[in-house]
Amino acid sequence: MxxxxxxxxxxxxxxxxxxxxxxxxxxxxxxxxxxxxxxxxxxxxxLNYGAAVSQSADPVEKKPLHHFMPGSRTWSFGAPGCNFTCANCQNWQISQMTSDLTDLPFTAPDTLVDNALHSGCPSISCTYTEPTIFAEYAIEVMKLARAAGLKTIWVSNGYMSPLCLDTIGPWLDAINVDLKSMDDAFYRRLCCARVEPVLDNLRRISRSGIHLEITTLLIPGHSDSPAMLERLTGFIAGELGHSIPWHATPFYPNISWKMQDTPATPASSIERAWTIGRKAGLYYIYCRPGHNDTICPHCGKTVIERTSWSSGPETMRLDVNGNCEYCHTPLSIKL
Ligand code: SF4
Ligand code: SF4
Known part of the structure; x- marks a missing residue:
């Protein structure tokens, strides 16, 4: 504390x-x-300062980030708590932790950076719960990580204040933000939050130079309707940019916090989301299973082949700048 x-x-x-x-x-x-x-x-x-409840070296693809240091591993950690209460949460044991936080062991920021360096990871990720609510800890880790030559990543629900975003911005290289729905009613009902602050932060991040990717969990009956997904992908393409990677991911009830009675996302919904994203003009859509590869939007060739969403690439056809090796079109990839 x-x-x-x-x-x-x-x-x-x-x-x-x-x-x-x-x-x-x-x-x-x-x-x-x-x-x-x-x-x-x-x-x-x-209360959760220094309480790193989870640490591991993950493929960066698992965050998910498919256009940032592809094929690398990232030292990942989180601290308990969250400013959302998503009924679908898959990390609810730590995001909704109710035990006494002062009992948790203390991990100093430099220990996390040392762990990343010793594991050979070129980046460190604040993830698993919501980094905003352990921002003081995350910022100290990011500053030390930068000094040690590591890149920094957040996986976030995008609900930080403008002050928080301005403060972390200079220390942050990449972020994946959940855009769970375009419907305020969804955010109120399932997350106890609002949608507009998330949209506002996405606009700010897209202008900031921080590498941005977006994830939407397709929850049957809640966040998979074609009309809502058309608005969501239209917002990304129209206001943030056609080259922002969009991950449309399936929902698994058995690991959710409070939605065990909701069915898993059918393959047909995943295919439909992919088609809607393509119609909106998004260049890079990742829907598992079946759409894990990166395709050059100019020449149509497969430049990164992945056998699963969370594994490193099988093959990469990129030039030294991260552009398509065949036609040298920029692919918004940071190596
Ligand atoms: S404003 Fe957000 S971070 Fe601060 S106490 Fe409330 S929920 Fe937690
Ligand atoms: S924002 Fe993420 S970590 Fe927080 S409750 Fe929702 S799904 Fe869980």
Whole structure:
């Protein structure tokens, strides 16, 4: 635990947390929606600082990032808590953790960077839960990682405040943001959040120079309707860019938090999402199974072949700049 940044006192004696778009206002002894930031005697504290609950070297494709350092592994860690309460969450044991956070072992930021270096990973990822709610920890790790020559990655729900985004931006190389739906009702019902802040952050990130990829989980009956996916892919192509990679991923009820009665995503929905994304004009659509390869939008040749969404490439046909080896068209790939 450490004193939190990203907060200020309000005229009515509360502490407002300025880290995410919930902007919780906390009386003494109260925690925010994420349950990992608490007003203790008039000061805001980050309870999950240093609580790295998971660490492993993952293929960067598993984040998923298919256009950032393809074929590399990334040292991945998370800290407990989340500012969303997604009923579909697959990491709910740590994102919705209720045990006493002060009991968790402390992992210093430089230990995480040392672990990444010793494992031979060229990057470090803040993932598994929501990096925003352990931002003080993540920022220290990112600064040390950069100094050690590592790239930095976030996997995020995109609900950080403008202040948080401005603060992490200079230290962040790549981000995958969940765009779960275009419907505010979906965000309210399943995540206890709103959609507009996510769209606003996506616009900001796309202008920032940070490498951006987007993921949408296709939950049958909730986030797989053709009309909604047309709006979603139209937003990506129209407002963010045709070359932003879009990952449309299947839902598995057995590992979800509260949606065991919802069926798994059928193959027909995955194919339909791919077709909708193509019609919207997106160049790079990744839908498992069946659409894991990177195809050059100019010459149509397969430039990266992947046998599964989470494994490294089988073959890569890129020139030294990450462009298509056949026709040298830029593919928005950062090597
Ligand atoms: S990070 Fe978000 S949810 Fe957590 S206390 Fe701050 S404003 Fe609230
Ligand atoms: S799915 Fe992501 S955003 Fe939602 S609760 Fe889980 S970790 Fe948080």
């Amino acid at each position: 450490r004193a939190a940044d990203f907060c200020h006192e309000t005229p009515d004696g509360k502490i407002q947390c300025d880290l995410c778009r919930h902007f919780c206002r906390l009386l003494p002894a109260r925690s925010g929606i994420c349950r990992v930031r608490r007003n203790i005697d008039g000061r805001l504290f980050s």
